[in-house]
Amino acid sequence: MDIKARIEASPMTKAQVGIVAICLALNFIDGYDVLVMAFSATAITEAWGLSGSDLGILLSSALAGMTIGAIFVAQIADKIGRRKTIILSTSLITLGMFASALAPNYEVLLVLRILTGIAVGTMQTSLNVMVAEYANARRRATAVSIYAAGQPIGGVLGGIIVAALLTYFEWHAGFIFGGVITLAMLPIVLKWLPESIDYLNATRPANALAEINKVLVRLEQPELDALPGAPVASGRPKNNLVAVFANGQAKKTVLLAFAFMMIMGSFYFANSWTPRLLTESGYSANQGITAGVLFSVGAIIGAMVFAWAGARFPLKRTLAVFFVLAAVSFAVFALLADTLNPALMGAVLLGMLTNASIAGMFTIGPVYYDAAVRATAVGLIGGIGRCGGIISPILAGALVDAGWIPGNIYFVFVLPLVLGAVALLVLRKPASLVAPAAATQSEVTQPEAAQSEALVESR
Numbered sequence: 001m002d003i004k005a006r007i008e009a010s011p012m013t014k015a016q017v018g019i020v021a022i023c024l025a026l027n028f029i030d031g032y033d034v035l036v037m038a039f040s041a042t043a044i045t046e047a048w049g050l051s052g053s054d055l056g057i058l059l060s061s062a063l064a065g066m067t068i069g070a071i072f073v074a075q076i077a078d079k080i081g082r083r084k085t086i087i088l089s090t091s092l093i094t095l096g097m098f099a100s101a102l103a104p105n106y107e108v109l110l111v112l113r114i115l116t117g118i119a120v121g122t123m124q125t126s127l128n129v130m131v132a133e134y135a136n137a138r139r140r141a142t143a144v145s146i147y148a149a150g151q152p153i154g155g156v157l158g159g160i161i162v163a164a165l166l167t168y169f170e171w172h173a174g175f176i177f178g179g180v181i182t183l184a185m186l187p188i189v190l191k192w193l194p195e196s197i198d199y200l201n202a203t204r205p206a207n208a209l210a211e212i213n214k215v216l217v218r219l220e221q222p223e224l225d226a227l228p229g230a231p232v233a234s235g236r237p238k239n240n241l242v243a244v245f246a247n248g249q250a251k252k253t254v255l256l257a258f259a260f261m262m263i264m265g266s267f268y269f270a271n272s273w274t275p276r277l278l279t280e281s282g283y284s285a286n287q288g289i290t291a292g293v294l295f296s297v298g299a300i301i302g303a304m305v306f307a308w309a310g311a312r313f314p315l316k317r318t319l320a321v322f323f324v325l326a327a328v329s330f331a332v333f334a335l336l337a338d339t340l341n342p343a344l345m346g347a348v349l350l351g352m353l354t355n356a357s358i359a360g361m362f363t364i365g366p367v368y369y370d371a372a373v374r375a376t377a378v379g380l381i382g383g384i385g386r387c388g389g390i391i392s393p394i395l396a397g398a399l400v401d402a403g404w405i406p407g408n409i410y411f412v413f414v415l416p417l418v419l420g421a422v423a424l425l426v427l428r429k430p431a432s433l434v435a436p437a438a439a440t441q442s443e444v445t446q447p448e449a450a451q452s453e454a455l456v457e458s459r
């Protein structure tokens with residue numbers, strides 16, 4: 001049994017749980033760092049006299065940066081390693097937050113928010129891959145889903161923290177606090193976050209055997225006398241972005257990216273527009289804000305729900321079911337939007353089912369690609385997904401301007417979610433249904449991607 005198969009089959013150790021916990025903490029901070037602009041928006045608008053258009057661009061800047069980072073920059077994790085990429089990104093986010101606090105005007109802050117977003121998008125891709133690579137087969141969906149809950153938790157608590165800071169300080173305080181907590185994670189990452197074994201085995205740097213053995217000791221696994229046979233990479237293009245479409249991988253890449261775009265577009269529409277649309281429907285501003293908070297609470301619950309379901313049922317089919325349930329929740333919310341209490345309950349349901357589906361996409365993406373291109377593939381899929389998150393709020397705004405009834409806009413997202421479920425269901429079936437835990441010596445010679453895809457179907 002090879003290294004990957006051993007880790008897949010063994011119980012989670014304290015070291016593996018610790019790695020997931022560090023990634024969770026970083027994702028929690030990312031949730032704060034991304035949304036600090038939204039929390040500080042009113043104070044910044046008043047300080048600089050921004051127009052609605054200026055503020056809208058500023059609010060979208062970090063998400064646009066995250067998209068650039070995920071698609072074009074995150075692939076460096078397949079070149080220099082997950083750990084180095086996370087350290088570099090954490091450092092840049094820290095600098096970006098402190099620099100944002102010192103921004104003298106709108107234009108400088110806009111550039112800094114884009115640059116910080118690029119670092120966040122790059123780091124989130126590496127974190128997602130790291131959690132998936134260090135979790136065992138049985139607990140992968142649970143670990144990734146718990147990791148995915150970090151961002152909405154950071155958003156909810158971040159709103160509370162920034163509101164408290166703005167009571168006593170100017171808008172700069174929220175960015176300074178974000179810089180401090182991000183900086184505080186650097187020594188923890190440097191001391192306790194190891195490099196990915198999958199990356200070391202795939203790229204074979206000069207010290208690969210020593211580094212792998214160092215990690216295996218932490219994972220309570222036997223050390224290696226020699227590196228196993230190198231993964232087969234014949235015919236793989238040198239450019240990783242090209243590689244994720246080569247050798248028969250184009251179909252799964254397109255289908256996964258499409259599904260991610262459908263769910264991210266739906267999530268970001270509901271997350272950004274629900275408070276405003278309820279206010280447009282005749283509710284008070286506070287009632288709209290309450291719906292937004294409940295949506296975030298539902299999102300946290302949703303990640304936990306998928307953590308439970310994804311560990312017990314076949315991953316791909318379970319995720320497709322959650323997509324369909326999310327589509328139903330949009331239709332239900334549209335029908336309930338005219339009555340306050342049902343609408344508030346519907347907001348919880350929206351947040352829960354859409355973020356459960358996002359947690360599932362974070363889980364399924366890494367296991368469909370081998371280690372040499374995994375960060376590139378996950379970044380590309382996630383980046384395309386975030387494009388949906390950029391487009392959908394703009395589309396909603398256009399529909400509002402066109403005179404649509406607010407509740408009816410939710411019906412627009414039903415079909416895309418159903419199509420996302422279909423895309424997942426038609427993903428290519430794995431070449432083998434043998435999970436690593438049951439792999440024989442002859443089976444371990446399969447390409448890693450085939451083993452990983454087998455795991456998706458066999459759990």
